[in-house]
Amino acid sequence: MIYAEFNNIVIENYLGVYPVKDSTKTIAKHLSKLKFKSALDMGCGTGFITIYLKSLNLDCEGVDINPAAIESAKKNNIEANFYLSDLFEKVKAEKKFDLIIFNAPLTDFKFGCVNKYLNIIKSLLPKKKPFISWI
Secondary structure, eight states: EEEEETEEEOOOOOTTTTOHHHHHHHHHHHHTTSSSSSEEEEEEEEEEEHHHHTTTTTEEEEEEEEEHHHHHHHHOOOSEEEEEEEEESOOOTOOOEEEEEEOGGGGOOOOHHHHHHHHHHHHSSSSTSOOOOOO
């Protein structure tokens, strides 16, 4: 599918990979307005967010635990770096990211559970850094 409002990026959805949803597009629009040097798209799925940010000449890399997601992200864009990894396991230790994006497939969770996990994540982050959540 061609996403005209996102620099005409082309994203094909593959079986077993969470597709691009409205929430994904909303997050991408907001991210494009932020100022950052480098970003990591955790759970990148099809690669939509990573690919869109790269189309804006922003430094972004994608990570997913699902081999089908990494395969589809690489097929969707060979310019961006995508890694098969369980969270940060395979992310280069020497690379620092200003922004970590995690657009989880929330339709598979109950909101109370997600809020609990978001609160745990917030408690682990430095207090001076902003934390953005759509929930």
